Amino acid sequence: MSAVCQLFQQAEQSALGQAIQHSAWMMPALQSLHLLCLALLGGAVLMLDLRLLGTGLVSQPVPVIEREARPWLHAAAPGLMLTGLLMLCSEATKLCGNPVFWAKMAGLSVAIVLAVCVRGPLARRDAPSGGLTHSVAVASIGLWAAIALAGLWISVS
């Protein structure tokens, strides 16, 4: 067993992992919170990506939309990570051998790098437009959609 899977096993055997696993209501509660944060993330991401594509809230410049969407992105992302980590704890050993789970984590890493290192700086610039801007917005929407889809596929693979 790899070092990572051993760590996962420890998380599953921890008091927290066991508590979630043996509780009837914690899993549905975590899933519901995860979905709520996902909806919030979807809305906040889409407002800026649509604006980058030249549609949506066009009366304001891109940097204003970026600044005003950011608090909701910063509310949704930690919520998703926390609920995701807690759900991971409850079935960590199973997930460690699941290729779809790792594909989701890889996609998530790419999406976070794209958002923090490319999309954010780009959107804070004055009036970004053109092919690169459009590509970044399309990649952002596509990545987040694929990550959400992968979440459902984890359960059946």
Add this chain to the structure above:
Amino acid sequence: MSPGSGLAATLDLWMAALADTAGSTALRESVYLYASLQGAHVLGIMLFVGTIFMVDLRLLGRAFPSTPASEMTRRVLPWTIAGFVLMAFTGLLLFYALPVRTYHSLWFRMKLLLIIAAAVNIWHFHRRVQRDRARWDTTLPPPRVVRFAAAVSMGIWIAVLVAGRMIAYHWTDCDRPQPAWIVWFAQCEEAPP
């Protein structure tokens, strides 16, 4: 309602017939197709509930303060409608895959009632609240009546989402012992064993 009575019995026969169709069987038995439908339903949540949250947060005065409320609703509403179409389409197919169990699901029935409540709130918003929008289009925070309607909307859609997630759980299924009010509300006596 007693077993075998009129409308309820007819609906139960329809659900059983629906479950017997080739399409329903195929959806139910294809694990990957069913999971993909659920996935598309979740993408619908991101688009539909996500854009509703953004508009409601604007009406609460908590998001996109630079954008007038009228522009927010006008520009975002088409995406909300697209999200609704995706949600309704994938939702109908998910129902079609498991019609008998879903029809008698406590959570599915609560979800439908909550969606009706959300529709009434939307109707109220358009008929009453939005009538004098010109006065508060750029006012921050918007008037109390606007914020109240937005908070009600957010609360109802959160409840719809939670009820939807709960449909997947079996605690309240008719084939287990249930309290009288669930037996009544989910019409468990009508349900086939």
